[in-house]
Amino acid sequence: MSDLLVIAFLLQTLRIAAPILLAALGGIMSERSGIVDLSLEGKLLIGALATEMGAQATGSATIGAVAGMAGGMATAALYALIVIRFRADQIVSGIAINIMAIGLGAYLIQLLYGSASNAPRIPGFPGDLLANPLFWIAVALVPAVHVLLQRTRFGLRVRAAGEHPGAAESLGVAVARIRWGAVLLSGTLAGLGGAWLALENHSFVSDMASGRGYLALVAIIMGNWRPVGAALACLFFGGARALQFQLKAAGVLDIPDSLASIVPYVLTMILLAGFIGRSRPPASLGRPPE
DSSP, X not given: OHHHHHHHXXXXXXXXXXXXXXXXXXXXXXXXXXXXXXXXXXXXXXXXXXXXXXXXXXXXXXXXHHHHHHHHHHHHHHHHXXXXXXXXXHHHHHHHHHHHHHHHHHHHHHHHHSOSXXXXXXXXXXXXXXXXXXXXXXXXXXXXXXXXXXXXXXXXHHHHHHHOHHHHHHXXXXXXXXXXXXXXXXXXXXXXXXXXXXXXXXSOBTTOSTTHHHHHHHHHHHTTTOHHHHHHHHHHHHHXXXXXXXXXXXXXXXXXXXXXXXXXXXXXXXXXHHHTTTOOOOTTTTXXXX
């Protein structure tokens, strides 16, 4: 019985960590190029909404996932237009995108489906985690993003744009174009994370992101802007949440659900306080593009 509980705990940890990981990998691409990606929460939410709309229209979970990626990319394009083209403050713009996503999600499901919070049921991928293609995509993306950043010309230029954009420009690198590409890739990956949420739940819910985008940002910092480090941080968040569920089910954690749900976030703040001084962000992170 104990072995079964351990396996269940591990599977639940991976299931919870996966959408956070997808958003974190996207955020790494954006932030390594010098663009703060506070809009990950909004990209997750719009990705989930687009997945609902795509899967509802076609009856296909796969098309729904593709629609989710497109929704995340479209949100990223808006964000890139604001902060790269018009040089708006990246923090304020990211928060604005998140607020817009909440309002847009509630409005569209009311308009399309006549509900203020829940959309109709959609098909999803198999309930077995190991049979879910999005899980294996998330796993494969960790080394893929690492190789992209460390071993490719595009990755080198992304890192140069985030560290020394002036020097990169002097060598003929179009920093604004590289940042556009990194932000769009960020939106695509975060949109895939939103697709995971919608397909896992078989529906879109207006508060579906529930802070996962912000946890992804914390994972990026804890992982020192590296894919493997961020993945380990996401596993920690997933494990903390899964442990909460396990203890609750066993009757060990006898506290209200509303109070229990904040435990992972309290642990996150405590850990983040210890990581902020040790992590080194890209030197030009948050600076307006030249």
